[in-house]
Amino acid sequence: MRKHPISLKTLAQALNVSMSTVSRALKNHPDIGPEITKKVQQLAQELQYSPNPLAMGLLKNKTRIIGVIVPDLVTYFFSSIISGIESVAEENGYYIVIRSSYESYEKEKECLENLLKLRVEGIIMCLSQETTDYTHFDHLIEEDMPLVFFDRVCRTTEVDTVVVDNQVAACHITEHFVERGYRRIAHIAGPAQLNITRERIQGYKDGLANTGLHFQDALLVHCDMSIDSATAATRQLLALPQPPNAIFGVNDTTAFAAMKEIKRQGLRIPTDVALVGFSDEFHATVVEPTLTSIMHPSFEIGQEAAHLFLKQMHTKIKMPAQQVILQTHLVIRDSTIAT
Amino acid sequence: MRKHPISLKTLAQALNVSMSTVSRALKNHPDIGPEITKKVQQLAQELQYSPNPLAMGLLKNKTRIIGVIVPDLVTYFFSSIISGIESVAEENGYYIVIRSSYESYEKEKECLENLLKLRVEGIIMCLSQETTDYTHFDHLIEEDMPLVFFDRVCRTTEVDTVVVDNQVAACHITEHFVERGYRRIAHIAGPAQLNITRERIQGYKDGLANTGLHFQDALLVHCDMSIDSATAATRQLLALPQPPNAIFGVNDTTAFAAMKEIKRQGLRIPTDVALVGFSDEFHATVVEPTLTSIMHPSFEIGQEAAHLFLKQMHTKIKMPAQQVILQTHLVIRDSTIAT
DNA sequence: AAGGTTTGCGCAAACCTTTGCGGAACTATT
């Protein structure tokens, strides 16, 4: 097996000085004479010395590790957020350890405990779909451990959060449908307990109200954001006595599933049914017809979350919880252009 | 700020015994009497004691952290591999720290050094596109640090690797085109230095040879796997005096880009040009026409890589390098069904 | 009862780094 990496002791013994002298020489402490300082730095350079972060961590009780928990590692949305977090972390000398909750409340709790055992300095996370009880964050909040939620959030008065303007965006979508002449507008929403679901539903209703349309229960269906569930929801909508001629999916995956089902039933998009997604993946431009969608700044969400995190790290006193709301905008493509 | 978590010392003082006794009691050491053992374990449970991994790491020179370097965090392929690695790591009590090389050789070296500074126990990685010099792995190999490459690999006689049967798969694709009646078969390949590029080109040539077709230089173009580059490659192929009627893209992203460009030029798929991708993302079923592609077991690649890693961790002696080759298979969809 | 064995626990070192304090050797002052 590999031998021990070189430590202060190695340098100290080689130069016949004490470890404290080496430690100080490395950071140009005035107490150390110029010749020794130079010799130490030279040897350190030569031997590629780098301080052991474990020892430092033990001493300072800091690991420079940020715990990140996401419901899912594979989707474009979360992976690009992770990428955003990673880029900021890296710039600031932090490491990120990622765990997936697989959309499970139990797993989410496990991940959290697990990361705390590792002694991460704080947590950046997105709630799982199942999570309705938020008491597992009590400890973190009481002990002022840095904590940031993004996208799906809770306890916003106590915890810093990064979200997008879901309500405004959903309202725009609805209004866009109306502008294009669609009147029977349905919404395939997410799980009821999520803030993003509630906000987008509210925006959907705002849009209806603004354009003088009435909200109809039958045109609002929920899904768990999986493909199968979204397909079922679409089927349910299209089977209505008066089916919708426009569908707003809670995210792009939902919209893609809806698109497949609509086509399968022999309906044309956007002639028979118009379709809009949310979060704008690259693939929105590849499907046919190309998908009108909300441009969701995922990478920036990650960056913002990391910035909030670092700000918490660097402020000693407890600040009031901050909520960063990122702007979205609607990208209009073929799935809503009635021809 | 948060106070110190509870340590062995806390327990020892509370129970008026020594830290060594607590340490041993916690692991049911026979030297410790049953009453003390019970009391210690009870209190530890109650106070939620968990050993400080930093202290353990310092002592045993182990961190239980695996460094993972990928060229890109965002694509489906890499994120699902990461997911596979994470799942196995988690089961075995390991953590993963992820870094992105952004397809850059310099960044890749940086990431490597960086992770080594963190004292990871080893590395699981995929080479960047730019990497042609492999000497930055000398240290790791000499010191027998666990190392696993996946997908894009090098130094296969020294390092464990996980790959798919690229050559066989590419051969199948070509033969499939021929079966469907296509004769002018082009290949948009990846960067020349990558093993996956070489292997897929070889398989492409095998397929041509097996079916009595001649390889033509003009029908083989390279791209850097970016959308723009793949679009340019497609344009180049379609501009040939005798353009291809079948295109095999080195991965799905390339195929999607090709698909967009083919449509843009008013050509029909698969009537005018047939198309096949490689790695089968979910979106292959959403695009129109649905994309024939090679089913790439990404999640399993990650799991296999992690298993190889753990095997290295647990064997003291140096074993000969192992190469795991995962099977793929062709999923036939509409982009190659001539109607 | 005296010897030996077992049982049960604590001391201290080791892993690596930082840092307050003490101390030796030197220079400068009176």
Place this chain on the structure above:
DNA sequence: AATAGTTCCGCAAAGGTTTGCGCAAACCTT
């Protein structure tokens, strides 16, 4: 020449855990 003041460096503790060794008390043997 003696005292005060610098300069430069080492000691030791702290952070948390494991573990070889030592040591005391209790047990068992004859």
